[in-house]
Amino acid sequence: MAQAEFVFEETVRIYDTDTQGIAHYASYYRFFTNAIEKYMQEKVGIKYPIVNDDLWFVIVESHAVYKRPLRLGDKISVVLSPKAISKKIIRFDMNIFKDGEKTTEGYVVQASINPKTWKAIELPDELIARITTI
Amino acid sequence: MAQAEFVFEETVRIYDTDTQGIAHYASYYRFFTNAIEKYMQEKVGIKYPIVNDDLWFVIVESHAVYKRPLRLGDKISVVLSPKAISKKIIRFDMNIFKDGEKTTEGYVVQASINPKTWKAIELPDELIARITTI
Amino acid sequence: MAQAEFVFEETVRIYDTDTQGIAHYASYYRFFTNAIEKYMQEKVGIKYPIVNDDLWFVIVESHAVYKRPLRLGDKISVVLSPKAISKKIIRFDMNIFKDGEKTTEGYVVQASINPKTWKAIELPDELIARITTI
Amino acid sequence: MAQAEFVFEETVRIYDTDTQGIAHYASYYRFFTNAIEKYMQEKVGIKYPIVNDDLWFVIVESHAVYKRPLRLGDKISVVLSPKAISKKIIRFDMNIFKDGEKTTEGYVVQASINPKTWKAIELPDELIARITTI
Numbered sequence: 001m002a003q004a005e006f007v008f009e010e011t012v013r014i015y016d017t018d019t020q021g022i023a024h025y026a027s028y029y030r031f032f033t034n035a036i037e038k039y040m041q042e043k044v045g046i047k048y049p050i051v052n053d054d055l056w057f058v059i060v061e062s063h064a065v066y067k068r069p070l071r072l073g074d075k076i077s078v079v080l081s082p083k084a085i086s087k088k089i090i091r092f093d094m095n096i097f098k099d100g101e102k103t104t105e106g107y108v109v110q111a112s113i114n115p116k117t118w119k120a121i122e123l124p125d126e127l128i129a130r131i132t133t134i
Numbered sequence: 135m136a137q138a139e140f141v142f143e144e145t146v147r148i149y150d151t152d153t154q155g156i157a158h159y160a161s162y163y164r165f166f167t168n169a170i171e172k173y174m175q176e177k178v179g180i181k182y183p184i185v186n187d188d189l190w191f192v193i194v195e196s197h198a199v200y201k202r203p204l205r206l207g208d209k210i211s212v213v214l215s216p217k218a219i220s221k222k223i224i225r226f227d228m229n230i231f232k233d234g235e236k237t238t239e240g241y242v243v244q245a246s247i248n249p250k251t252w253k254a255i256e257l258p259d260e261l262i263a264r265i266t267t268i
Numbered sequence: 269m270a271q272a273e274f275v276f277e278e279t280v281r282i283y284d285t286d287t288q289g290i291a292h293y294a295s296y297y298r299f300f301t302n303a304i305e306k307y308m309q310e311k312v313g314i315k316y317p318i319v320n321d322d323l324w325f326v327i328v329e330s331h332a333v334y335k336r337p338l339r340l341g342d343k344i345s346v347v348l349s350p351k352a353i354s355k356k357i358i359r360f361d362m363n364i365f366k367d368g369e370k371t372t373e374g375y376v377v378q379a380s381i382n383p384k385t386w387k388a389i390e391l392p393d394e395l396i397a398r399i400t401t402i
Numbered sequence: 403m404a405q406a407e408f409v410f411e412e413t414v415r416i417y418d419t420d421t422q423g424i425a426h427y428a429s430y431y432r433f434f435t436n437a438i439e440k441y442m443q444e445k446v447g448i449k450y451p452i453v454n455d456d457l458w459f460v461i462v463e464s465h466a467v468y469k470r471p472l473r474l475g476d477k478i479s480v481v482l483s484p485k486a487i488s489k490k491i492i493r494f495d496m497n498i499f500k501d502g503e504k505t506t507e508g509y510v511v512q513a514s515i516n517p518k519t520w521k522a523i524e525l526p527d528e529l530i531a532r533i534t535t536i
């Protein structure tokens with residue numbers, strides 16, 4: 001079965017670009033963050049990444065491969081695909097498309113923690129299901 | 135009497151620039167922030183902007199006039215000049231020079247607050263003197 | 269006659285905030301930039317800030333007064349009001365509201381330049397009219 | 403033979419942090435960029451990432467694993483270790499230490515391109531040797 005996907009539209013802004021005329025490589029993590037934050041708020045229906053006083057999501061790994069450059073004003077589609085690695089770890093596969101062509105692929109991995117102890121905690125099954133069922 | 139001044143050296147980095155080939159206008163506030171943070175830590179000898187649990191500095195106003203563009207790799211001097219507006223408000227006049235020519239002028243105004251109440255509080259005279267005597 | 273205004277909705281993202289739990293003061297210039305870029309593209313109908321090979325807009329001044337802090341997840345309205353200072357200089361007054369209360373006011377001033385000479389140039393009257401008539 | 407390493411000292415600034423009280427995950431790529439730019443300028447002796455009109459370095463992959471959070475004011479050591487993957491591709495392994503403990507590991511991969519054609523080009527052996535011999 002194909003993995004579910006969720007798509008967000010985004011524009012490359014002047015502050016995302018650098019003097020090489022392309023989006024700076026770190027700017028892509030803003031695109032990834034925007035897509036994940038909107039997904040969690042609008043579709044899963046939780047505040048993100050600070051869910052409540054006992055549950056925060058923190059990023060534990062990030063990765064991106066830049067296949068084609070993006071430039072000022074480019075309209076891009078950020079495609080997000082979530083997967084539970086464990087009850088504590090969610091991975092979001094991220095792909096960026098422009099005019100139907102994939103320009104970028106990467107992923108962001110988050111852990112669930114209790115901010116009072118800064119220890120990883122298990123998510124309720126119900127929440128994992130909501131996050132991973134698009 | 136001439137106002138005291140403090141000078142920091144800085145380099146314009148690729149992530150400061152945009153596709154116009156110049157430092158993005160918001161990047162200058164990173165230069166200002168760096169200069170103020172280093173000044174407060176290295177010369178005044180306090181943590182900044184979170185001094186302790188009862189004293190934070192928060193920015194209440196920022197301003198910059200961009201006279202000449204800055205570009206990737208430019209070596210700049212950020213000149214900081216502090217002034218107490220009141221016992222609660224400190225203003226830092228900021229000037230940026232490249233090769234002896236002023237490229238940018240601006241200021242950042244901060245208030246002293248108690249983060250528990252988020253109310254402005256008066257700084258001790260001794261601390262005001264340390265901040266404003268370079 | 270009241271000055272015309274244009275409103276954009278925005279959300280404060282995790283990368284806009286800092287360890288004081290508020291939007292970092294430089295992040296507001298991202299909100300201002302977003303509002304201006306969307307206004308110029310969607311309403312005026314031009315690419316921005318690089319209009320074409322002979323016309324760029326460059327920022328020559330920026331200012332913000334932070335009256336109330338903004339925090340992660342805040343839904344804000346960025347209200348933009350353009351004014352022609354001359355045929356070469358446009359000023360955008362910016363106000364940010366949250367829950368009907370003004371939290372921030374500021375402005376951004378831009379010059380029209382020819383990027384080949386980096387000299388200020390006069391805008392056509394027709395374009396000034398389009399930019400300043402909301 | 404142990405791989406050569408180069409160390410840069412850095413401070414976590416307020417604008418690197420977010421409302422979780424830790425350095426935002428994308429900020430680490432600023433630390434990586436700073437280390438690489440300083441290394442290339444100060445040790446290799448070339449402008450970076452725009453070497454000249456015929457040679458640019460562009461980032462084609464980035465990765466980071468966040469083992470321990472970094473916080474405002476933390477003094478960190480960014481350890482850089484370069485390796486030639488081919489005559490066109492250089493990989494920088496990056497490790498961040500605080501108080502002797504590794505907090506972060508990652509890498510950045512760059513390609514050499516001719517900006518006029520945006521095609522990958524081979525670096526001269528002499529330049530590869532200078533980049534990879536610390």
